[in-house]
Amino acid sequence: QSALTQPASVSGSPGQSITISCTGTSSDVGGHNYVSWYQQHPGRAPKLLIYDVTRRPSGVSNRFSASKSGNMASLTISGLQAEDEADYYCSSYTTVNTHILFGGGTKLTVL
Amino acid sequence: QVQLVESGGGVVQPGKSLRLSCAASGFTFSNYGMHWVRQAPGKGLEWVALIWYGGTDEDYAESVRGRFAISRDNSKNTLYLQIHNLRADDTAMYYCARDSAGLRGLDYNFDYWGRGTLVTVSS
Numbered sequence: 001q002s003a004l005t006q007p008a009s010v011s012g013s014p015g016q017s018i019t020i021s022c023t024g025t026s027s028d029v030g031g032h033n034y035v036s037w038y039q040q041h042p043g044r045a046p047k048l049l050i051y052d053v054t055r056r057p058s059g060v061s062n063r064f065s066a067s068k069s070g071n072m073a074s075l076t077i078s079g080l081q082a083e084d085e086a087d088y089y090c091s092s093y094t095t096v097n098t099h100i101l102f103g104g105g106t107k108l109t110v111l
Numbered sequence: 112q113v114q115l116v117e118s119g120g121g122v123v124q125p126g127k128s129l130r131l132s133c134a135a136s137g138f139t140f141s142n143y144g145m146h147w148v149r150q151a152p153g154k155g156l157e158w159v160a161l162i163w164y165g166g167t168d169e170d171y172a173e174s175v176r177g178r179f180a181i182s183r184d185n186s187k188n189t190l191y192l193q194i195h196n197l198r199a200d201d202t203a204m205y206y207c208a209r210d211s212a213g214l215r216g217l218d219y220n221f222d223y224w225g226r227g228t229l230v231t232v233s234s
Contacts, residue, residue, distance in 0.1 A: 003155065036220035038156070045206060045224040046148075046156065057222060089156050093219040097173045100146075100158035100219050 004029065004090055006103035013111045017078040020106045022090030023071060028101055030071035034093035037066055037075045040105075041086045049088075050075065077108070085110045113137040113223045115207050120228030123197050131228055133190040133207030141165070141185035144210035144217045147192045149203035150227075159205070160192065164214065197232045204229050 005023040012018040022029065022037075029035055035053045038046040048057055050066040053073065063084075066075045073092070077084055090103040119131040133145070147159040160181040162169040169181050180193040190207050205228050208221035 034219040038221070040156075045226050046221070047224070048211075048220060048222050051211060051218065051220040051222070091156075091158075091220065099161065099170055099172070102156040102158060105155040 004092060004101050004103035006088075006090060006106045008104070009107045009109065011109040011111055012077075012080045014080050014082065016080050017076060018080060018108065020075045020077075020088055020090075020108070022073040022075070022092075022103050024073075024092055024094075024101070025071055027096050028071075028092040028094035029068065029073050029090075031095060032093060033068075035066075035068060035073045036091045037064075037073075038089045038091065039084075039086050040089065046089065080110050082110050084108060113209070115209065115223060115225035117205060117207055117225045117228035120205065120230045122231045122233055124234050125197055125199060125232055127197050128193065128195045129197060129230060131192040131194070131205055131207075131230070133192075133225055135188045135190065135207075135209075138209070140183075140188040142213050144212060145181075145183060145190045146208045146210060146221060147179075147181060147190075148206045148208055148221065148224075149201075150206070151200070151203045154203075157203075161210070161217065162190070163217065194230070197230075199232050201230060202232045 037050040040046040114136045116134045146161045160171045162181045182191045209223040211222035212218035
């Protein structure tokens with residue numbers, strides 16, 4: 001089964017907002033609320049940013065927010081900071097064989 | 112604090128077997144489902160396997176089903192991944208990760224991750 005579709009890269013200037021999309025199907029993103037987002041800095045383990053489509057774990061900045069419409073989920077980062085430069089992955093439960101899918105990842109560059 | 116520490120990686124010849132371990136601390140290990148996720152060098156994340164908190168049920172990505180076996184020893188707070196018949200495309204950093212659901216079962220997300228153990232398959 002194919003991974004969820006994310007843009008390969010996005011960029012923004014400090015203080016701006018950016019949005020990363022994650023497109024799936026009705027078998028995964030569109031079919032339930034088990035959608036999550038992860039941030040990964042180079043050489044580090046991923047970190048959970050968002051779970052259950054919109055919920056933020058304690059300790060995650062409220063500059064990170066997320067939503068879903070149909071088969072597409074979105075992660076928005078507001079007030080971009082240099083430390084936000086990282087790779088971002090979406091993930092979703094799927095009713096098809098594989099059970100958990102990841103997106104291909106989006107590299108965020110803070111200009 | 113929650114800690115997950117993977118071990119057991121290394122350079123292995125194609126066709127050989129390997130067992131990875133993940134030592135958990137800082138939480139009640141037996142109350143949480145656990146996952147293995149891998150990342151090939153320079154590539155994205157790939158979910159590999161999951162096991163329920165009691166160890167009674169498990170599941171695998173289609174790409175590894177039949178060659179990988181996930182297990183856990185709740186008395187030792189340790190998660191395992193047995194890999195058989197290693198192939199070049201198994202080369203990756205292998206992370207263990209905790210499912211956030213606790214005794215509710217599985218939420219299919221990963222709220223804590225280890226630092227990973229690198230498996231390199233090469234002759």
